[in-house]
Amino acid sequence: MPTAPPPAPANPWRALAVALLNLSGLGLGYAVVRRWGLMAVCWVATVILLVVALPADPDGVPGPTVVLYLVLLALAAVHGASVGLRTRLALLPSAVIAAALGVVLLAVPATGVVLYDGARDEATEQMLLDRLDRADKLVRESGKQPFATAEAGYRRALGVYGALTDDHPGSRAARRVPGRLKVYYATVGAPYARQDYCSAVSPLKYLRTVPRTIGKKELGDLSAWPDDRLATSLYECAAASLSGGDSDWTSRFGELLSTFPASAQARKVEPAVKTAVDHAVKSVRGDDPCAAVQRLDGLGTQVRGLPGEQAGLADALGKDADRASRSARSGAYACGVAQYKDGKFSDAVTTMNDFAKNNPHDRNRARAQKTAIAAEVAQTVPAAGKRLPTTASGGSITVTVKNDSPDDITVLYTGPVTGSFDLKACGSCASYTLGSTLRIGFKPCSDSGRHYPQRTIRLPVGTTYFVHKSRSGTGKTPASDTAKLSPGYVYTECAYTTSLGY
Structure with missing residues (x-):
């Protein structure tokens, strides 16, 4: 007796049915021709694919894994068609029914692909929403810090918002960005809401740069949101500095007049300056x-x-x-x-x-x-x-001032009247030694043979203070004299210079 039944006549429908059943990824083609081991191989390959693919990830299944699985399906279909060509079917009554069932079962991998794409899209949405939440948290944390410290955090969050709207415009996260931007603007501009106008200037200037990152469609009315607030902050900060006597008000007013020349705040600059001048004049x-x-x-x-x-x-x-x-x-x-x-x-x-x-x-x-x-x-x-001296002049007492020095001098005097005048140097005069001025009987301006430059003035009764100052020559230290003038006398003042020596 033969060891195995003779092969069945070749039947293309059987070959097609086995190939189609194997394309489902479940190895059902091998099942109808009783090749259980090969069917198990198909199951193992499908399970491995599911382990790698699930849960769905935004990046999807690695490309080499997909290519390898498709190659295995193609080999299973080709090999199944070869086996089914001359092998009778079990479990199914006819090859035509088996082929029809194979076509129906192709919906299994197709449905899996659709479901997986949906799951991957949802995973992508969740990833984007997580990214949005992290940006929102960064904004909240930055809002608790001074702007100079928080600016880097604000910029990172704005970069996330911009990437969501540019790279994923149809996502749920991108649709939520306009609402988040309102919170963003309010958080960055919080110093203005607290009427801390000087601190509000830098954040509001920063907000005016946001349209370079976010489109006008997403910003809407926020595009012009900082303008009036910045103009108000510049004015109020400068006005406070101006009234307080600080010097940095000029840069604030200058920026206001240059950036918002037509604003109501700019029109208030000149009255504020005029008021400051008025106060200073009164002071x-x-x-x-x-x-x-x-x-x-x-x-x-x-x-x-x-x-x-x-x-x-x-x-x-x-x-x-x-x-x-x-x-x-x-x-x-x-x-x-x-x-x-x-x-x-x-x-x-x-x-x-x-x-x-x-x-x-x-x-x-x-x-x-x-x-x-x-x-x-x-x-x-x-x-x-x-x-304080008065503007009075003249008097009843005659005082003559002579210059017994080789220097041009200025004579200054004050008391009941105040004045000054110059005397030229005495050409034939010289400095006196300190020792000679200490001798008994020392009298400058007493040489009858000399012509001393002199001037006579009239002063009132009372104390007059004289100072003689050299305008050129050797005399460095001013000399002084306190004269108590009484009626009935004529007074002489003599200027001379001394030098060290005895």
């Missing part, structure tokens, strides 16, 4: 006129630097600057008086001389000149600075 009559003068001088320079052309404020600001400068020049007199009364005689000399030079037609110019002379005398004789 000249206050307790610290020198500080007020310094403030006015600074305002004049700072206001001139403001870019008011675009806002149409150039003329008005120019007038404010001119008024501040004029008030600083005229207010210098009050400053010099305060310095004189405080015993700051050196400062008073400088201030009063500058005032007289810069204000040739001011009604206080003459007294300023007198005060400068008195302050210079008081530097050598402090008692001379006990009271």
Whole structure:
């Protein structure tokens, strides 16, 4: 007897049925021809594929795994067709029914592919939503920090929002970005909501750069959200600095006038500057006129630097600057008086001389000149600075001042009247040694054979303080004399120089 039944006649339908049944990935073609081991191989390959593919990942199944599985399916179909060509079927009544069943079962892998794609899409959506949540958390954490520290975090979160809308525009995460951006803007701009205007400037300037990253469609009205708030912050911060005497207000007002020249906030700049000048002018009559003068001088320079052309404020600001400068020049007199009364005689000399030079037609110019002379005398004789000099002149007592020195000198005096004059050097005179001035009977200006440069002035009764200063030559240290003038006398002042030696 033969060891196996004879092969069945070749039947293409059987071959097709076995091939189609094997394409389902379940090895059913091998089942109908009783090749159980090969069917098990198909099951193992399908299980391995499921282990690798599930749960669904946004990246999908690795490409080499898919290619290898498809190759195995193709080999199972080809081999199954070869076996089924001459092998009778079991379990199914006919080859046609088996082929029809194979076509129906092809829906199994097709349905699996569809379901897997859906699962992978959902996994991708969840991944994007997780990314969105992390960006939201980053925004919340950054909102608890100063902007300088938080800016990097804000930028990273904005990058995530931008990537979601650009790379995954149809995703659920991308559709939620516009709502998240409203929170983003509110968080970054929180200092403005707290009316912390100086701190709000940098965050609001940053928000104006967001449209470079996020499209206008997603931003909507947020594109212009920072503008009015930034203009308000620039104005309020600068106005507070201006009234507080700080110097950084100019950059804030300058930025406001340049960036938002047509805004309502820009129109408030000139009135704020005018008010500051008014306050400084009034302060000249206050307790610290020198500080007020310094403030006015600074305002004049700072206001001139403001870019008011675009806002149409150039003329008005120019007038404010001119008024501040004029008030600083005229207010210098009050400053010099305060310095004189405080015993700051050196400062008073400088201030009063500058005032007289810069204000040739001011009604206080003459007294300023007198005060400068008195302050210079008081530097050598402090008692001379006990009271402010007057503009009085003349008197009933004659005082002649002679120059017995080889130097040109300036004679300054103050008391009931104040003044100064110059005397030329005595050409035939020389310095006296210190030793000669200590001898009994020393009398300068007593050589009858010499012609001493001299000048006679008239002074009132009372104490007059004299200071002789060399304008050239050897005399370095001013000399002083306190003269108590009484009626009925004629007085002579003699200027001379001394040198070391005996």
